[in-house]
Amino acid sequence: MTDCARGISKLLEIKDGARVAVAGCGGKTSLINLMASENSDRKVLISPTTKILPLTDENVALRTTRHDCLSHAPLKGVQCLGVLDAKSRKLCALPEDDLAALEGGYDLVLMEADGSRGLPCKGWTQRDPVIPKFTTHSVGVASIKAVGLPADEGNVFRLGVFLAMTGLKHGDTITPQPLAAMIASPNGMMRRSRGVRIVIINQAETPDELRDAEMLASLIREETVAKFDKIIAGSVRQNAWREV
Numbered sequence: 001m002t003d004c005a006r007g008i009s010k011l012l013e014i015k016d017g018a019r020v021a022v023a024g025c026g027g028k029t030s031l032i033n034l035m036a037s038e039n040s041d042r043k044v045l046i047s048p049t050t051k052i053l054p055l056t057d058e059n060v061a062l063r064t065t066r067h068d069c070l071s072h073a074p075l076k077g078v079q080c081l082g083v084l085d086a087k088s089r090k091l092c093a094l095p096e097d098d099l100a101a102l103e104g105g106y107d108l109v110l111m112e113a114d115g116s117r118g119l120p121c122k123g124w125t126q127r128d129p130v131i132p133k134f135t136t137h138s139v140g141v142a143s144i145k146a147v148g149l150p151a152d153e154g155n156v157f158r159l160g161v162f163l164a165m166t167g168l169k170h171g172d173t174i175t176p177q178p179l180a181a182m183i184a185s186p187n188g189m190m191r192r193s194r195g196v197r198i199v200i201i202n203q204a205e206t207p208d209e210l211r212d213a214e215m216l217a218s219l220i221r222e223e224t225v226a227k228f229d230k231i232i233a234g235s236v237r238q239n240a241w242r243e244v
Contacts, residue, residue: 007038
């Protein structure tokens with residue numbers, strides 16, 4: 001396993017024209033913010049295809065109505081576009097046709113394409129993740145810190161779907177094997193991926209967590225009949241990564 005203590009954008013080979021959809025659980029928003037900051041000298045668009053909390057970074061230009069989104073001019077730096085829901089205070093997706101009309105003005109587009117209610121595991125239905133047709137990179141994020149947690153409502157969004165997908169029972173300990181099924185099974189995290197397909201095993205910061213991440217990467221490759229272009233382990237917080 002080669003150490004890749006460098007920016008995640010460079011490791012993922014994110015270049016002008018990349019349209020990156022990020023799904024999963026365990027660091028999606030943090031990963032998007034990191035990639036945006038690494039590319040802030042370019043025209044960068046952040047937008048949900050589902051819902052996100054509005055970004056509060058003073059360096060991010062936030063537009064929260066459909067009119068403002070459609071009438072704005074793409075500028076160098078980071079802009080976050082969506083429609084603010086007054087009740088939930090979340091930024092909701094623009095219609096896909098609107099986003100498709102806007103994305104051409106940007107060098108890099110980063111889309112949060114999934115929701116997990118802040119929990120480390122999830123079961124997917126026919127509705128998600130929402131991956132636009134113009135996506136060039138599909139990135140699935142999973143937290144290695146899910147290993148050792150009980151499979152219950154406190155750790156899993158859509159618990160019943162997750163249990164059926166992984167074969168676990170309520171309260172069973174989550175190990176790398178069910179995490180691999182969550183990521184790579186036909187109904188899992190990467191079920192609608194397009195373009196370059198990448199799995200990021202996040203929050204692997206200790207030797208034990210990195211060993212678990214290596215095991216998880218091996219299990220992912222056994223679980224899926226499709227090929228992932230990269231499997232990367234590391235930490236958004238540290239911006240340090242290893243290809244596994």
